[in-house]
Amino acid sequence: xxxxxxxxxxxxxxxxxxxxxxxxxxxxxxxxxxxxxxxxxxxxxxxxxxxxxxxxxxxxxxxxxxxxxxxxxxxxxxxxxxxxxxxxxxxxxxxxxxxxxxxxxxxxxxxxxxxxxxxxxxxxxxxxxxxxxxxxxxxxxxxxxxxxxxxxxxxxxxxxxxxxxxxxxxxxxxxxxxxxxxxxxxxxxxxxxxxxxxxxxxxxxxxxxxxxxxxxxxxxxxxxxxxxxxxxxxxxxxxxxxxxxxxxxxxxxxxxxxxxxxxxxxxxxxxxxxxxxxxxxxxxxxxxxxxxxxxxxxxxxxxxxxxxxxxxxxxxxxxxxxxxxxxxxxxxxxxxxxxxxxxxxxxxxxxxxxxxxxxxxxxxxxxxxxxxxxxxxxxxxxxxxxxxxxxxxxxxxxxxxxxxxxxxxxxxxxxxxx
Amino acid sequence: xxxxxxxxxxxxxxxxxxxxxxxxxxxxxxxxxxxxxxxxxxxxxxxxxxxxxxxxxxxxxxxxxxxxxxxxxxxxxxxxxxxxxxxxxxxxxxxxxxxxxxxxxxxxxxxxxxxxxxxxxxxxxxxxxxxxxxxxxxxxxxxxxxxxxxxxxxxxxxxxxxxxxxxxxxxxxxxxxxxxxxxxxxxxxxxxxxxxxxxxxxxxxxxxxxxxxxxxxxxxxxxxxxxxxxxxxxxxxxxxxxxxxxxxxxxxxxxxxxxxxxxxxxxxxxxxxxxxxxxxxxxxxxxxxxxxxxxxxxxxxxxxxxxxxxxxxxxxxxxxxxxxxxxxxxxxxxxxxxxxxxxxxxxxxxxxxxxxxxxxxxxxxxxxxxxxxxxxxxxxxxxxxxxxxxxxxxxxxxxxxxxxxxxxxxxxxxxxxx
Numbered sequence: 001x002x003x004x005x006x007x008x009x010x011x012x013x014x015x016x017x018x019x020x021x022x023x024x025x026x027x028x029x030x031x032x033x034x035x036x037x038x039x040x041x042x043x044x045x046x047x048x049x050x051x052x053x054x055x056x057x058x059x060x061x062x063x064x065x066x067x068x069x070x071x072x073x074x075x076x077x078x079x080x081x082x083x084x085x086x087x088x089x090x091x092x093x094x095x096x097x098x099x100x101x102x103x104x105x106x107x108x109x110x111x112x113x114x115x116x117x118x119x120x121x122x123x124x125x126x127x128x129x130x131x132x133x134x135x136x137x138x139x140x141x142x143x144x145x146x147x148x149x150x151x152x153x154x155x156x157x158x159x160x161x162x163x164x165x166x167x168x169x170x171x172x173x174x175x176x177x178x179x180x181x182x183x184x185x186x187x188x189x190x191x192x193x194x195x196x197x198x199x200x201x202x203x204x205x206x207x208x209x210x211x212x213x214x215x216x217x218x219x220x221x222x223x224x225x226x227x228x229x230x231x232x233x234x235x236x237x238x239x240x241x242x243x244x245x246x247x248x249x250x251x252x253x254x255x256x257x258x259x260x261x262x263x264x265x266x267x268x269x270x271x272x273x274x275x276x277x278x279x280x281x282x283x284x285x286x287x288x289x290x291x292x293x294x295x296x297x298x299x300x301x302x303x304x305x306x307x308x309x310x311x312x313x314x315x316x317x318x319x320x321x322x323x324x325x326x327x328x329x330x331x332x333x334x335x336x337x338x339x340x341x342x343x344x345x346x347x348x349x350x351x352x353x354x355x356x357x358x359x360x361x362x363x364x365x366x367x368x369x370x371x372x373x374x375x376x377x378x379x380x381x382x383x384x385x386x387x388x389x390x391x392x393x394x395x396x397x398x399x400x401x402x403x404x405x406x407x408x409x410x411x412x413x414x415x416x417x418x
Numbered sequence: 419x420x421x422x423x424x425x426x427x428x429x430x431x432x433x434x435x436x437x438x439x440x441x442x443x444x445x446x447x448x449x450x451x452x453x454x455x456x457x458x459x460x461x462x463x464x465x466x467x468x469x470x471x472x473x474x475x476x477x478x479x480x481x482x483x484x485x486x487x488x489x490x491x492x493x494x495x496x497x498x499x500x501x502x503x504x505x506x507x508x509x510x511x512x513x514x515x516x517x518x519x520x521x522x523x524x525x526x527x528x529x530x531x532x533x534x535x536x537x538x539x540x541x542x543x544x545x546x547x548x549x550x551x552x553x554x555x556x557x558x559x560x561x562x563x564x565x566x567x568x569x570x571x572x573x574x575x576x577x578x579x580x581x582x583x584x585x586x587x588x589x590x591x592x593x594x595x596x597x598x599x600x601x602x603x604x605x606x607x608x609x610x611x612x613x614x615x616x617x618x619x620x621x622x623x624x625x626x627x628x629x630x631x632x633x634x635x636x637x638x639x640x641x642x643x644x645x646x647x648x649x650x651x652x653x654x655x656x657x658x659x660x661x662x663x664x665x666x667x668x669x670x671x672x673x674x675x676x677x678x679x680x681x682x683x684x685x686x687x688x689x690x691x692x693x694x695x696x697x698x699x700x701x702x703x704x705x706x707x708x709x710x711x712x713x714x715x716x717x718x719x720x721x722x723x724x725x726x727x728x729x730x731x732x733x734x735x736x737x738x739x740x741x742x743x744x745x746x747x748x749x750x751x752x753x754x755x756x757x758x759x760x761x762x763x764x765x766x767x768x769x770x771x772x773x774x775x776x777x778x779x780x781x782x783x784x785x786x787x788x789x790x791x792x793x794x795x796x797x798x799x800x801x802x803x804x805x806x807x808x809x810x811x812x813x814x815x816x817x818x819x820x821x822x823x824x825x826x827x828x829x830x831x832x833x834x835x836x
Contacts, residue, residue: 018739022762099762105784111773113783120795121765202795221635223796244818251820321436343813344440344517347539355529355816364824365531365812366523366833377538377620378641379797382812394783394800395761398773400662402669406782415784 129153547571
C-alpha cells in the first residue's frame, strides 16, 4: 500500500477515536451481539474463505515453507466458530471498562476531582496466523472504546478479510458507531510505515515470534506492549513429591511446546532425592534433556529442556532473575516458606507455585480474552485483557476556583475521598 | 564519568532492586523518618551548600546566562526545609503502595490467582534545578520500593550532593536496606550513557524543558514518562459570568507563567457578550494578547496568551483536540450540558470545569508529592505520584494443577473472585 494511503487510514482511525471513547456500554454490546449474529449467519462463507487459506497453506507445507503444526493452527471449524460466538457473548456480560469513576476526592469545597477510566486511543496490533485472532482482538478493542489498525499473519488473509467485512458491516449498522474503527492491513511492508506514525498511534501490541517483537521494539517510538522471549523456569525444591513434579514438568513442556508459557529450564535442588528418576521419566515422555546448554537464554519451542542442579533455592532465584525473560516462573515445593520466598523474590510477571507454567494465559486467568502477554514493567504486565487497553483521565469540577489563595497559604486543601 | 563506571553504578542499583522490592512498610517509613531527622539536624550545612550554588548562579545571572526568576528558584530557606520535612512525614502516613493484593480469584479449587501491586524496578529521573526535587523524588522512590538513578540540574549541584549524602547516610543506618538505592549523577554527558542501558533501566522520567524531554524520547528504547509540551487551553462558553472568567484566566496565566500547567490559548465563544471587556482586563493584568499567532502549538511560558474567537463549543473541542498537548484544558461555563460534553470529548490527561488550569499538580491533587506530569496514553497520565511508580505481578498458588484437563474440556475453570 502507498505511504499516503496508510497515513490516510491511520488519520481516519484516530479521528474515529474521538467518538468511540465516549460510546456507551449498550452501543458497544450491541456491536458485539451483531458480530456474533453475523458469524452465525455466515458460517458457510467463513469456512469457505478459511478453506482458501488452507489450500494455499497446503502448498507451502509441500514446499516445506510451513510446518505441519502451523498448518493445523490455520483451520477453522464449527467448534471454533462456536467458541468465538461464546466469547463475544461473554464479553457482552462484562461491565464497561471505561468511563467509570475509579475514585473521587474533594480537593476543597465545590472542587471535586474524579479519576475516570478511559480508553487509550489508536492501537496497532500485529498478530500471528490464527483464524480466531481477528475477532478476539477486535472485540476487545470495541468493548474498551479504542480504535485499531490490525495486521494478521498472511496465511490467514482470506479468513481475516471476511471477518473484517463482518465486523465492519456489523458496526456500520449501528448509528452511534463512527466508521473506520477496525482497520485491516495486509502486508509486512505496511508495518514499517505504521511504526513511524507515533503522532497518531498510541500503543503497538505485537504478538508472535521473537524476531517480530524485537524488530518492532527497535524501530518505533510508539510504546510497545508484549514479550519477545518466553524463557520460563520451574524450580524443583528439595522437599517434594515425585508424581506431582513429574506431571507438572511434563504438562509445562509437552502440552504445547511452542507456546511462550512453556517451560524451557528446570532447576533442581541438589538435595531433591529423585533427580535421576525425574530425568528418566521426562526422557520417557519424549523430552530431550540438555544438561550443559551453551546458553540458558535460549527458547527451544520444542520438547527440549535445559536442566541444571542448583545448590539451594537462593541459587535458583538468582539464576531465574538472571536468565528468565520475566514471563512466568514456577516453584514446586512442599515448603510454604520457600514458596513465599520464591514468589516474592522472583521478579517476573507471573510467579507460580505447584502448578504448570501453562496457566499463564488471559483465558485461564478469567479475563474473557487476551490481547497479548506483556513482560513490560510499565502499564500492563502478564496476560493482558480489557484492563490493559485502558488508561484514565482526571476530571476536576470547580466553582470558579483559582490557585493563588492556596499558593499563599490563605486557603488549605481538604483532600478528602468522597 | 567513564562509561564503565556508569554501567557499574546502574548494574549495582538494579541489583539492589531485588531487595528493595520486598522491603516492608516499616523499613521504608523508618528511612523516611531518618531522612527527615537528618535534614532537621543538618539545616546549617544544607543552607551553606545551597549558598554555594547561589553564589555560582549569581555569576551566571550577571553574565546573563541565567534568568533572575530561575535564580530565585534555586534558593532554599528554613521554610522550604520545613515543607520537605512535612512532606516526608506525610508520605510516612500513606499505606504501602506495593505488595498489596489488588484482587484474588479462584481459578479452580485450590488454584488461587492474586494480582499483587509491585514496584517497577530501576527508574531514571532527570530533573530541573530546584533544590527541593532531590528529596521529594528520593522519598517517592523509597516509599514505592524502587531504586533510582537521579540527575539534577547543574545549578543545584552542591545542594543535591549534600541531600544525596543525607539520604544515603540515612539508608545506611537501616540494616534491611541494600546499598546503592539512590544514586546521583552529575553531568549531562552521563544522561546519554544512561539512555542506552535499556537492559537495566525500566523507566525514565524527565522533568523540565521541552527540548530535554524530546531529546530523551528520541534517544532511548526505555519507556519515557513525562510531557514535552504544556499547551493548555481555556474555553470561555457563551453563558458565563464576567468576574469569574477574568479571575480564572488571570490566575491560569500569571500565577506562574513558565509552569507547564499555565494556560497558553483562550478560546471564546463568539456569543460570549464580554469579549472586549475581557481582553481589556487581561491586558490590564499585564498579559499580552496575540489574536493571530503564527502557530497555536506554541508554549509561551510568559505572560502572553493566544486568543481565538470560535463559532461554538464543538469548534473549541476540535481546536483543543488538534492543538492541545493533552496536558490540561478547562471550560468556563454556566451550562452543565456543555461542561459534560467538554470533559467527555476533550482527550487530555486533565479536563477541568470552572477552575484554573494551575490545579493540575500532584500536591494539589493530594498525591503527597509528584514525580512528574505525564501526557502519555499508557501507564500513567496527568500528575504522577506513588501509584505511577508501581506495577503488579500475578501470583498463582496451586496444588499440583496441570493444564491438560482444562485444554481437553475434562475440567472447567471457576473464575470466581474471592
